[in-house]
Amino acid sequence: MAKHETPLLDQLEGGPWPSFVSDLKHQAETKPEVYDILGQLELSYKDRITHWKHGGIVGVFGYGGGIVGRYSDVPEQFPGVEHFHTIRVAQPASKYYSTENLRKLMDLWEKHGSGVTNMHGSTGDIILLGCRTEALEPFFWDLTHDMGQDLGGSGSNLRTPECCLGQSRCEWACYDTQETCYHLTLHYQDEIHRPAFPYKFKFKFSGCANDCVAAIARSDISVIGTWRDEIRIDQAAVKEYVAGNYPANGGSHSGRDWGPFDIQKEVIDLCPTECMWMEGDELKIDDKECTRCMHCINVMPRALRPGADQGASVLVGAKAPILDGAQMSTLIVPFMKVEKENEYEELIEFIETVWDWWMEVGKNRERVGETMQRIGLNNFIKIMGLEPIPQMIRIPRENPYVFWAEEEVEGGFDRDIDEFRARHAA
């Protein structure tokens, strides 16, 4: 495979941001098929259109996911990308690596594939871009045997779970997002690799309401850390903030002169529940009104910490817009202990209750959020065996269209029209 002229792509080599074009060119020097990647992409830039064919069903034996088939629609021009399947390799929780591991993986990928990756895919996998069909099994063999690693998900199955870095390097994580993510990923290997669902299903785990893995926006089950006791206050540190000795928001705003720190304006007035106030130079919080939004803690990390009785909220149903419009996850369990001690029993039970039902009633290509919408939140709550509580809703219903079951209504639904007419002439 030879070099192609890439006058359009070449224009993406300047500028301060890292250039994928330069990187690809560099790789092409030792991996000439990458010239064809550049060539086909240049053609797309010229034609302003993709040059990949629709789909293509490929995979490795015994797996229903993990590989996304892809073929060029101009293979004669660019034989190096005729087959260009992606392989999704399950990433380690929160994406820490040893260079040893990474180098090995890269060696493997240069051997079997194009040498081009995404670190990482939007779901969190290591994405290896561009593999020929015949190289899939050999790659998989080496991946499992030589590295002890495995594919991630694709198709109508559980997708590779993802988490924020949590307790590993963040002071706010209210449960161990990594261990939870890892445990459930292993626990559900079968669900990840063998599609048995109506459509895709995603888990994401964030340690607190800042939600650094965007769980609430893009996972069918979103587990987000919170606490149920009081925010831990270090009043001495509060004073340091007030005195301007500690930078607000951990220094996040230090690039601009926003004036001296004003605890009233920057913390108390921005608390959404108005549950904070100063008493002299002490900061007071009416914790029972706090909704644990994290704002005050974010702004004064050295003075405030989440409470010590920690756990997570479990929300269900986020998804992108296809088809009925995007959804954020809905709060279903306000507080759940998420603990390795009992092997995440409560969470697992919750997940499986969702699945058992969704696998039965979910339509083809219907995300669980859409199924929830179709059957209604009330029915979903019943199916989950939960009590309806106001925490599940933002506001009570604004219409009067309540369904009543026959057994709730004195005397039931059956009435005799003749008896009625005897009392009410028509």
Added chain:
Amino acid sequence: MAKHETPLLDQLEGGPWPSFVSDLKHQAETKPEVYDILGQLELSYKDRITHWKHGGIVGVFGYGGGIVGRYSDVPEQFPGVEHFHTIRVAQPASKYYSTENLRKLMDLWEKHGSGVTNMHGSTGDIILLGCRTEALEPFFWDLTHDMGQDLGGSGSNLRTPECCLGQSRCEWACYDTQETCYHLTLHYQDEIHRPAFPYKFKFKFSGCANDCVAAIARSDISVIGTWRDEIRIDQAAVKEYVAGNYPANGGSHSGRDWGPFDIQKEVIDLCPTECMWMEGDELKIDDKECTRCMHCINVMPRALRPGADQGASVLVGAKAPILDGAQMSTLIVPFMKVEKENEYEELIEFIETVWDWWMEVGKNRERVGETMQRIGLNNFIKIMGLEPIPQMIRIPRENPYVFWAEEEVEGGFDRDIDEFRARHAA
């Protein structure tokens, strides 16, 4: 007609609130058929159910509305209410009366009807409750000939318009609600009396955003006063408020000790746009950020007044929940001059554009708000011949599902699949 025992209703004669039961009993002394009203109502209290039959088509010649037919389903027991039609008499704008007029109307009603009324119906009419079919025409004759008055609306037509008292006794009215209401009511007599619409249609006129006639919640076209220049401030009066010399909110809160008036807390902090502040003892308003919500003016009526360049916002589509759920009216024309000088030309043109379209495409029993929902706000705006402006929406669309017309897209929609395939192998 004889007196009935009314042990249940009798219990509604005590208590400090005026008793309709006592009133009816009193009237019954001179109008014995009222005993049958009491009797049938007592039966309803016993049976816990209405004793009126469904509907009944009655009316006066040439009118398609103004009378609601009603028959008892227990006429043998209560012959006095066998026929019990209501007559809706159009009320004078904002319901001022001379006692002369009222006495005359009462005489007429005692003569032809039951002697029982609602002052007023929810739409605003004078409701005369309970008339026999054969008395309808004689009553109507006398109403028109002796009193020069007329029926209001019912059925699928324009309903009797209604307005707040506006300039007659309120300092905040931004246009003459009464004259507008009166003028349009006369202008549209035909539409009020002869149903030609898909369903009912209501106008209501409020002089300002306080909306004392609840126009935004219950009229298909809601005309609500506003201004486009600056709030008029009397700084001397501001000082009086701050000094506690004038009662806040016109004395509305004087029954409880809320502490001394705090302009910051009670006015500035409650301004939804945060566009007010104090400069020394002067109150400043950044009027271009003001959304004319009325709060500050309500709280300091002696210091603040609406601007002088006045007019109204026109909103469309409010309705009760049947069928698709309740709607509030939607802002369509943010600012319109509403003036007698040009005989409300602009407003009338607006109204008729709505009607022309709705009469054509509205389904049977579809309120205009529902038709708007069915065809979409964009189409409605086009039909109205208006430019889309952000004031019509609360937020821009959250989904990506935009319709594009063929002529908007370079090259149109027609494409040749074979040409496409020549460039993109399948």
Added chain:
Amino acid sequence: MGYNPDKPMEGRITDLGPPHYAQFFPPVIKENKGKWLWHEILQPGVLMHKSETGDEVYTVRVGTARLMTCQFVREICDIADAHCDGHLRFTTRNNIEFMVDAKDKVQPLLDDLASRGNKFPVGGTGAGVTNIVHTQGWIHCHTPATDASGPVKVVMDELFEYFTSMTLPAQVRIALACCLNMCGAVHASDIAILGIHRKPPMIDHKRITGVCELPLAIASCPLGAVKPAKAMVDGEEIKSVSVTVERCMFCGNCYTMCPAMPMADPDGDGIAILVGGKVSNTRSAPKFSKLVIPFLPNNTPLWPETVEAVKKILEAYAKDAKKYERVGEWAERIGWERFFEKCDIPFTEKSIDDYRLAYNTWRTTTQFKFTSHIK
């Protein structure tokens, strides 16, 4: 003279419209229209408006039952004649307003009103409870699920002190509608009392052919619960309809369209309580009322459960809300989970929306308060 049934069209007058409002203005109103500068509520039920001409008008607001007889209206006229030069008005919430043009005319008017027993309560202004906007109920309508005048009377009896005082955080607008048609502004009230049915329609096969157009009856149901069906009447098969009861949400539209589908029932019918609506654009945008108590029985004649529920909500609000805060603004500030707790209302699934735009009501944030609902 008068109507001649033999010549109904002779001498007929139509389309006169309402009388011109200005002829009924008290002189002080006529002269000062458009010139008012400011107002003050001097005491509950008594307003003073000041004109730029220096004139003042004193308004005394009086509650009524709305359902009133000719005799009663004449008594009102007597009062207006005695004190107000024969003028008066009604408000948009069915109160009467007596206006006088000088302060010293106020007390005699108040004294006169007070002398007439419970007929003419003065109040309904400012941060209090004004008259309950309501509908027909069993006094006139064919679709009610409760009475109107009766529940209004018992609720106002109980809340009377709030009508005659101004001690609440803000105005509280209560409305009642006797069925889901919601004649009034129940859907946008601080506290709404709503008559609801809970039994699906019966079908009067004997009469349906004569009184209904079947396609209209079928089309009337927003949930498609009304289906074409055959029925036997007097041994003959006729075309009729059936109702899939599990799909029925008791809206009553089928009965509106078809008299052969009655719904009302002594046990099925009752009252739901909705709260937190508002109409004004003041501070916050208008809001719909929200359903918080799905059902209370029609315990005639005193509806004790309804009275208690309304009072409980009102008093929880009175105790907790900030000055100027309407019921809905308060509930939003404290959060609805806290609202249920503070008002001591059990939360039920019935408050969870499952209609058309339901997704918008789900809680799609981790922000919530720990209330007693979380076990």
Added chain:
Amino acid sequence: MGYNPDKPMEGRITDLGPPHYAQFFPPVIKENKGKWLWHEILQPGVLMHKSETGDEVYTVRVGTARLMTCQFVREICDIADAHCDGHLRFTTRNNIEFMVDAKDKVQPLLDDLASRGNKFPVGGTGAGVTNIVHTQGWIHCHTPATDASGPVKVVMDELFEYFTSMTLPAQVRIALACCLNMCGAVHASDIAILGIHRKPPMIDHKRITGVCELPLAIASCPLGAVKPAKAMVDGEEIKSVSVTVERCMFCGNCYTMCPAMPMADPDGDGIAILVGGKVSNTRSAPKFSKLVIPFLPNNTPLWPETVEAVKKILEAYAKDAKKYERVGEWAERIGWERFFEKCDIPFTEKSIDDYRLAYNTWRTTTQFKFTSHIK
């Protein structure tokens, strides 16, 4: 050894899952997991976390193109080997994090990074712009309406100063998705760049029989625009589908389900800009992004219109918003009419929702601002 195609099932290993994360932790992370007390951003791209053990970890965050080669990953490894004992991580937004356990190790690391040209920009922390979360585009996917890596490169080139500084009112999250499938969190981003199609699918009658299940293709359309139809192929009538183009909203789901319905087009495709979404529950609830610019052309290779639009919005926001206020919080505070004005974006009907829950987006209050939109 290695895979033996003749005995594919022999020695097969499956369901290993990912490696355990802890084996990859740098020692300071391993020892202090769960013990962190607080953090501080020392300079753009450099974080310090303090543990209750007294330990500190210094993190240097580096932007990447995400699309990266094996060679590039090896270069990253070289850096990690030189400075970080062979450890590193990637963030949830495709940045690299190099961690060291002492302050004096930071500067050598920064110097090394700086020495490598534009490959390793340090930044992406605090109140700035971090990496753009994005998708495949023309590099790999079959449904894109624009490229991903190219637009991201040109936008980040232009916004580079905001990546390397912390001068904004709050963090600004930009995302790009190349089609309506929105792989990523475009629907909840401060600024979203979204590839959109604007031409209805073509129908490849010649191939449809072989590659599509017609009922699935028909069912795929949320608006029922795909209908069964007959077509002539080589003189023979076959079963196929047709598309009612006026009903098509270009969602692309039919193409996803049926390869014989391609949509992409050089002129039809382009970019829409959405703004004001957020994910965090901080202060306000998560918000969806809102469509404010319906279409910008795919002017390769530099997408100047897109770059300009994003920059204009960002700078209007930077100038006007309050400290801590996210883009969406700012727009809501000033009002969307003012947003369009301040960002100098022409308002079009395309920003007016007409999908399923559209009524919730209408303005049902009299509260509005007078902007230039009102003539």
